[in-house]
Amino acid sequence: MSRIVVTGIGIISAIGHSAESNRLSLQKGFCGVTSIELFPTRYAALLPFGEIKLSNETLKDQLKVTNKSVTRTSLLAQHAFEQAIKDSALSNAEIISHDTAFINGNTVGGMCLTDELYQDANRKSTNSPFVTSYDLGSVTLYLQELYGIRGICNTINTACSSSANAIMYGARLIKQGKAKRAIVGGVDSLAKFTINGFNALHILSAEKCKPFDQNRSGLNLGEAAAFLILEREEDSTDKKIYASLSGYANTNDAYHASSLSDTGEGPYEAMAEALRVANLQASDISFINAHGTGTENNDLVESIAMKRLFQSIPPFASSKSNTGHTLGAAGAIEAVYSILSIQHQELYPSLHFQTPIDETGFTPLQSFQKNPVKHVMSNSFGFAGNCSSLIFSAI
C-alpha cells in the first residue's frame, strides 16, 4: 500500500496568516491569546481569546469576496483552503475532478453570527442574507460551490476532534480508492455560542492558558482554519512532500458528555490504535502535539493516558498555549504544526508552564529545539467522548 502524503498546507490562526508566519511565531514562543479587538462580546474585557486580527471586511477584500451571505467561518476556511491548493499546485482541472474529495471539520458553522441567528430564528428579521449560512455544512458547501468541487464532500462534527477526523476520513477515502486526492482540515471562528457555552461550563480561563501546569485555570477559546492536501505517494513523485500521514485513530471515551474518564480510556485507545495503524512502537514517537487545553480535566487525564502508553515520555507540548483552543480547527492546525516540525526538524515549546501536575510530574517542552524529528503524534479530544490521534512521519 502506497503511503498517504501531505503535498500542501494552508493555515490561518491568531499567531499567523500563513504556514511560515505560524512557524516563526512557534519558534519565538509567541502567544496570540490577547484582549479581543474585533469580536463583540461582553467578555471582551474579562477573558483573553486567540482572535485573528483581521476584520471580516479585510478578509473579504483579500479574498475578493462580495457575496453578503459569507460568514467569518467561511472566510477563514477560504483563506486556508486557497493557500493549501496553491501550495500543492493543484490545477483547476484537479480541483474539479470527480476523484478530488473535500472533507471539512467544523463545530460552529455560521453560528458565529449569534445575534443575526437570534433575529432570524425568532422571525425578527426580513431579507436576512444568512438563512442558508448557519449550519455546519454551509462552510463546506460554500467552498464546494465556489471551486466547483465534484468529488465526495463531507462535513464532520466530533467537537474538538472534528478536523482530526476530517483528515482521517480523507486518508481512508484515498486508501479505499474513493478519491485520488483529498483536501482535508477544518475551521472555527469565535462565536458567542461557544464562548457562553464554555463559560457556563466554567472552563474558560481569565488568564493565558497554562497547559499541563499544576495551577492551570482553564482554556482560552481561539479561531483558526487549516487545510492539508493528501495524496498517494506514488501520485506525488514530482511534488514537494512534507510528510506522510502514517497513523490515525478514532475512539470514544464512553464516560461523560463533557469530561474525560479518570483513566483516560478514550485518549489511551486513540493513541494506541494510531500507533498500531502506523505500525510503530510508542518509543518511535519523537514528539507529541498534545491536546493540552489547559483544563483541570483534560491535562490530567491526557497525562495519565500518556503515562500508561509510553514507558518514557517523549518531548511534548501544547500549541493551544499559542493559539487558544480553536475547537473544530484544532486538529487541522496542530496537524500543520506537526508537519512543520518534521519538515524543519525542530520542536516548538509549550508556553506559560511553571509547575508540573502532582499526579504525573510531567514537564512539557519549554524551549525551541532543533532536533531529529521522525514521527509526531497529534492528539485531539472532544465533548461527547470523541478522541482522535494522528501520526505524521518523515518521508
Added chain:
Amino acid sequence: MFYIHQSSCITAQQAFIDPATAAITESVENKLFALDTNYDSIPPNVLRRLGKAVKMGIATGHALISKHPVDGIVIGTANGGLEDCIKFLNQIIEFDEGRLTPTNFVQSTTNAIAGQLSIMSSNKGYNITHVHRGLAFENALIDIEMLLQENPANTYLIGGVDEISEYNYTIEDLAGAYKKELISNTALLQSTTDGSIAGEGAAMFLVNNNKEGACAAVTGIKTLHDSDPENLREQLSAFLQEYLPKNETVDLLLSGKNGDVRLNKYYDLCASVLPPNTPVAYYKHLTGEFFTASAIALWLGCRVLETDLFNNLLAIPSASTAKNILLYNTSKGNQHSFILISKV
C-alpha cells in the same frame, strides 16, 4: 457492498409500525412531528433532560445496540439537537451573555447523539457524526462502506436523525424550504407550488458483512453536488452501469419527491433514466422533508424487500416483487444521492 440486519425507525407514522391497520397521520400546519412515544429503552432520569433529536436517536439506536453489541457508532444528522441550541441562543441574547446553564449547550452539539449512545452502551469504538446537510446520512453510509472493508468482521450501528425545531423550521422557512400555503400532506405530491412540508425522524441499522439473516444488501452509494440535471442523468447512468448486476433491473424507484415544484425536474429526470414501466413509490408525504430523510427511505426500502405489507401504504403495485430498489433523493437541488439496495 454490506448487509443490513436489525433496524429501528421513528417517524410521524404509526403506519410504519402497523402498516396493515394504522391510518395515515396528517400534517398539522405543514409539519409532521414524529411520534413522541416508544422511549422504553431510555431510563426516565435520562429521558427527562433530552431534546427530541437526541431522544429519537437514542431510542432507535439504543434499542438495537443494547441487544447487539457493536464495534462503532456512525451517525448522520444535519442539525442534531437544535431546539436546545435555540434555547441556549435565546438565553445568550436575552440575558446579554449573563449567567447561563450549560445543559442546553452540551445537548445541542450535533455529536451528542453518537456520544450519548456510546456512554449508554460503554462503546469505546469508532464514533463519528457526519453533518453534511442533505448528505449527512449518505456520508455515514460511505463511512460504513469503508469501515467494513477495513474491518471485515465488525458490526456497526449507523443511523440518521433530525428534528423539527422552532429554530430550523423558521430558518428553513425564511430560506423558502416550506410551502407558504397550508397543505395536507396527503395532497403534497400533487402540489404545484414551491416548498415542501417539514418532517423529522430517526432510523438506525445494524450493518456488517454477514449475508446470513440480513434483510437487505446495500449494493451502491453515490453522492453528487451539482444542480445541472444533465450531469445528474450522466451520473445516474454511470451509477447503474457500475452497481446494477447485468440482466437485472431496478424494480422500484423509491423517490424522495417532496412536493416542491422546483425540484420535480430532478425526480422526473431520475425516473426517466429507468425503463418506462419501472414502478415509483414516494414517502415524503408520510415523513415530511428533512435533511436525513433518506435514512427513513432506506428503512422503508428494507421493509419492501422483506414483505408486501407496505405496498398499500406506499402505493406499490401489489404484483411487483422487488429485488433491486433505487433510492434517489435531492436536498435543494444541489445535493443528490443514489442508494441501491438489493434482496439477499
